[in-house]
Amino acid sequence: MTAEGDPTALDKLDIRVVKGDLRIARQKSGSGGAARIHVVPPHISDATITGAGNLSVDRVDGDVDLSIVGAGNLILRSMKANDAELSIAGAGDMRVAGSAQRLKASIAGSDDIDASGLSATSGAISITGTGSLRGQARGDATVEILGPGDVELTGGARCKTRAIGPGEARCS
Numbered sequence: 001m002t003a004e005g006d007p008t009a010l011d012k013l014d015i016r017v018v019k020g021d022l023r024i025a026r027q028k029s030g031s032g033g034a035a036r037i038h039v040v041p042p043h044i045s046d047a048t049i050t051g052a053g054n055l056s057v058d059r060v061d062g063d064v065d066l067s068i069v070g071a072g073n074l075i076l077r078s079m080k081a082n083d084a085e086l087s088i089a090g091a092g093d094m095r096v097a098g099s100a101q102r103l104k105a106s107i108a109g110s111d112d113i114d115a116s117g118l119s120a121t122s123g124a125i126s127i128t129g130t131g132s133l134r135g136q137a138r139g140d141a142t143v144e145i146l147g148p149g150d151v152e153l154t155g156g157a158r159c160k161t162r163a164i165g166p167g168e169a170r171c172s
Contacts, residue, residue: 001040006033013037021046049074049092060098068092068111084120086113088131107131107149116154125151127167143169
């Protein structure tokens with residue numbers, strides 16, 4: 001692992017392993033400029049951003065659970081998974097690509113998930129708020145929307161939709 005950036009930001013980094021999980025945070029006492037941390041793990045299956053921050057993951061092989069709580073941005077360039085679980089609460093954005101048998105996505109807030117580069121066999125999508133999801137599903141998908149959020153699924157998706165409010169699901 002390497003870190004680069006503003007010396008003040010680097011001094012404020014709090015990096016540790018807790019019960020097998022790598023945790024990267026800033027110390028609460030003060031702020032600083034930007035820091036970039038490069039991590040090359042042997043295998044990754046879960047990633048969470050809490051607060052503001054950016055995370056970019058090149059590849060995941062196996063089931064994956066990605067989440068953002070806050071205003072973070074997460075990019076997963078390629079996955080090959082049976083189960084892919086994506087969740088955002090706040091004002092974050094997520095972009096994922098690759099393939100998954102089952103996609104489960106949950107959005108609470110004004111977040112966006114761009115899974116248009118992810119080919120899934122089936123999906124379960126839930127949006128509460130103004131968030132949106134774009135993705136692909138070749139088979140059955142359930143879509144629940146509470147509020148003005150919207151979902152667009154392509155790839156032949158057969159959707160069962162439940163919407164309360166002006167939100168809209170488009171499946172094709």
